[in-house]
Amino acid sequence: MRIAIASGKGGTGKTTVATNLAFYLKHFDNTDVTLIDCDVEEPNSHIFLRPDCQEPKVVTVPVPVVQEDLCTACGKCAEICQFNAIACVKEKVLIFPELCHGCGGCLLVCPTGAITEKQREIGVVENGKGKDIKLVYGRLHVGEAMSPPLIRAVKEFSPVTTDEIQLIDCPPGTSCPVITAVSGSDFVLLVTEPTPFGLNDLKLAVEMVRILDIPFAVGINRSTADNNMVQDYCRTEGIPVILNIPHDRRIAEAYSTGKLILESLPEYHEQFSQVLGYIKGVLS
């Protein structure tokens, strides 16, 4: 079973929910769990789990190389490239590897076989165990524009099995990296906060998961009694709210020292138990 923890807005508490849910599963529910941190541009689950990592696995993408003596500058490669990674000007082909998605289209259309591929390193996959929880995460190299190939590699590192629950800590937003991270999940938990930004981006995220057609529910972080904007929206839309983490100073204090909520404040286990109960109910 794969559960994705996503959000529209960044900084709403995806990692807080993902790491605590993982901790709950392992230490309160006795269930094997792998946490897959797909926020490869700024992974942070490891800060809370502090895993002993194995040797990182290098991830590459194929990029085209032009053999100039075979190239006739016909421009077919530049024409087929949907990502503007190839320009053909005045008998010369220019390649911009950082824009290349590695689709291989240019190789297929080159009439003289002038294009070959080389591998370009974009990041690494780390894996280890911390607080008895298996953690896999990606680290995209600084300056890289495209995270989906690395996100795919992170997910492939830990194939779905029936022996464990996998939690996917997604990048924020609703664009390609999020779609790549969420795809193939059995359930999505959308984490938000009761602010106008949180609500606005939640609506975008809801649109996204509806298109992906994956069962989902909402979790509210930093929830306060006097602010019901997210609850009101969810009620109108018929979306279940299955988690409420209150705006509790003690949580922020634990967080600031790299501790999980459930390590410092085990009384919150009930919240995570409900989340799991709900998801299991939906998927059974």
Place this chain on the structure above:
Amino acid sequence: MKIAISSKGNTLESATDPRFGRAQQFIIYDLDNGTHSTFNNTQNLTSSHGAGIQTAQNIINAGADLVITGNVGPNAFNVLNSAGVKIYLTSGLTVQEAIEKYKKGELENVSSNTVEGHWV
């Protein structure tokens, strides 16, 4: 000799567009006979990545020998430079005014990108 000027409209009275890759239009002005044509850049206005590269390729293929624009990023510069297209900067002028300034030698010629790429 043809000049490509990034423009917000399709006449010589239009304001120059400070953007290169995502300029709305280009006016291709022929210095030899004073005629001009327009080049719609809407396709690149909406592309997610590589607008500068594609725009540069298009205006080179349209026969431009030099470009007058507001800024160029590293990739656009690379493409223009490899085709020997010279780049001059302007801001706040109309297309016509920019052409006149170029003729008088009053526009700044640049030999590297003036802004960084957008994904960095």
